[in-house]
Amino acid sequence: MAEGNNKLKLVNSERKLMRVELPKLNLGDSINQLIPFISKESLKKEEEFYEELRKDGLTELNIKDKYRSCLLILSYVINMDLHKAKRKDNRNLNAWISNSKYQYYRRENLRIALKKAFRFWKGTGTHNPKEVWDVARPRNEKKPKPQTPKRLVETNEEIDEIIKVIGNNRDKFYIALLWNTGGRPSEVENCKFNQIYEFDDKIIIDLDTRKESGDEDSRQIELLYALPYYYRWKTEFKETFGIKNDKDLEDMYIFRKFPNYDKDKLKNIDKNKPVCHNTYSNLFKEIGSKLDIPQFTPKIFRKWVISKWEDEGIPDAYVKMMSGHSKNSRAIEHYSFHKKQKCFKYLERIEGIQKTEKQIKKEPSIIKCKRCDKENKASIDNCGFCGFALSEEAIMKQRLKKYDELEELKKQMKEELENMYTELIKEKLKS
Numbered sequence: 001m002a003e004g005n006n007k008l009k010l011v012n013s014e015r016k017l018m019r020v021e022l023p024k025l026n027l028g029d030s031i032n033q034l035i036p037f038i039s040k041e042s043l044k045k046e047e048e049f050y051e052e053l054r055k056d057g058l059t060e061l062n063i064k065d066k067y068r069s070c071l072l073i074l075s076y077v078i079n080m081d082l083h084k085a086k087r088k089d090n091r092n093l094n095a096w097i098s099n100s101k102y103q104y105y106r107r108e109n110l111r112i113a114l115k116k117a118f119r120f121w122k123g124t125g126t127h128n129p130k131e132v133w134d135v136a137r138p139r140n141e142k143k144p145k146p147q148t149p150k151r152l153v154e155t156n157e158e159i160d161e162i163i164k165v166i167g168n169n170r171d172k173f174y175i176a177l178l179w180n181t182g183g184r185p186s187e188v189e190n191c192k193f194n195q196i197y198e199f200d201d202k203i204i205i206d207l208d209t210r211k212e213s214g215d216e217d218s219r220q221i222e223l224l225y226a227l228p229y230y231y232r233w234k235t236e237f238k239e240t241f242g243i244k245n246d247k248d249l250e251d252m253y254i255f256r257k258f259p260n261y262d263k264d265k266l267k268n269i270d271k272n273k274p275v276c277h278n279t280y281s282n283l284f285k286e287i288g289s290k291l292d293i294p295q296f297t298p299k300i301f302r303k304w305v306i307s308k309w310e311d312e313g314i315p316d317a318y319v320k321m322m323s324g325h326s327k328n329s330r331a332i333e334h335y336s337f338h339k340k341q342k343c344f345k346y347l348e349r350i351e352g353i354q355k356t357e358k359q360i361k362k363e364p365s366i367i368k369c370k371r372c373d374k375e376n377k378a379s380i381d382n383c384g385f386c387g388f389a390l391s392e393e394a395i396m397k398q399r400l401k402k403y404d405e406l407e408e409l410k411k412q413m414k415e416e417l418e419n420m421y422t423e424l425i426k427e428k429l430k431s
Helices: 030-039 038-055 060-077 087-099 106-124 156-165 170-179 186-188 227-241 277-291 299-312 317-325 340-351 392-430
Strands: 196-199 200-208 220-223 365-366 373-377
Touching: 038 060, 038 106, 038 156, 038 365, 060 087, 060 106, 087 392, 156 170, 170 186, 170 200, 170 227, 170 277, 186 277, 196 340, 220 317, 227 373, 299 317, 365 392
Parallel strands: none
Antiparallel strands: 196 200, 200 220, 365 373
């Protein structure tokens, strides 16, 4: 569907009609279809701006989604070299943005990209040049309110039920990592094995913060819930792609595409590329319909996790640090949701009303196997790697099983010996 307003008629400073209607864009790299309508000089100037963003540490994905797509659209609409636009031209562009059918955040991205590009082209640093002084959000345009998820997941057991539906260890680890870290889908999907390492007897993941307003370029989170799934996928990854040493894994994407043996006869097996985001979007749609989870997307985990962290009493400063937001960011309100019943409990506690609740002994979530030293979930009786018993109950079961097997073996040996002696006696009697 074309974006824009049919009634809007705008003229640029070169006395050309601006293109207020975008063509119908196909899926995939659809934005590239606008390139033939933009001059080479304008594209060159925009590329210089992207190069400056790369020097500032922005990822290619961030540049593509937030800046390149926006500037290509604006260059097409203005129908002239964007870097030569005057104050009147950018005022017209702002009018087009306000009248477009894009959602609020997309409109904001268009304005941000335009102002930041002009700051670079005019060399004004952090100050907006006069050309973009009129590029601002209209007063009557309000920021949408955060939408509460129709279902809030709070426990590991609920995530266990979701993971049971998944068929392979790669996607199981993907879901477990989203729940463990509360990371953005783009941060998790583009992780490499060298981002997971051991530090101070803990397994840490170093997530690249894919947001300009983040406090730091990366943040460290300990792997706890996701740890068993990590070990299982790592073992399977080596077998699938024929890798022998851990050193060869370092620069490889964790969530790598499976080789399609039938279609391309192993030609994809050497391609170190992450799984496409659309693959996981489709997978989550299937899981959501199967388990009746509304609005089930990879990003919903972020809302669940941040809400859980706040319910557990973690201070806001730590929640922002773990979720990749700066200390003065207010974006956290779009991810923080709580049930009314919990609010009632806090009010009752303030008023001195205490309800007697059963004391439940919390078991450690992770336990190490004494034989292979691999980490497993505490709820599992036997090690998922070597089969060794992890709990006292499981050890007793193994011992009883061995005792029964020995007794059965003794019984069989006794019967065989009796049969053998009977045969020998019969042979002697015959002779």
